[in-house]
Amino acid sequence: MDVTIHSSFLPHTDAEASLAFYRDLLGFEVRMNVKYGELNWITVGPPNQPDTAIVLSPVAATPGLTDDERRMIAEMMAKGTYASVNLASTDLDALFAKLEAGNAEVVQEPVEQPYGVRDCSFRDPAGNLLRIQELR
DSSP states (O other): OOOOEEEEEEEESSSHHHHIIIIIIIIOOOEEEEEEEEEEEEEEEEETTOOOEEEEEEGGOTOOOOOHHHHHHHHHHHHHHHHHHEEEOOOHHHHHHHHHHHEEEEEEEEEOTTOOOEEEEEOTOOOOOOEEOOOO
16 A cells, blocks of 8 residues: 655635745745635645645635634634644755745744754744755
8 A cells, every 4th residue: 555645734814925935935836726705725836746735725714613713723823833834955045045035934044953954944924834954
């Protein structure tokens, strides 16, 4: 049996800001952009990984959430504690410089971690935490 990661979901609060971040700053390709009324699902992924994607989904589309749960999710997203994804780059410093120049919110500059990786972190426009480690 062969199991692979096909897609992961991250919430978004602004489709256009998310597109600008993932497409224009990270260089991901847009694979799908599905609109349903006021809601928008955007599937993005690295050009060199056509079988792996991130689906940026509207929080409002999550079924069964109470108003209190929606409020809590919004608060957690604003703090960057609701969702995250780990990425990797062969040129961490160049990617960091590009994201910083694009006004992405820096959480941590590139640093050598005691557990053996060099990484940095940012928040996307919705507050999701992106940790980016250097591929060596």
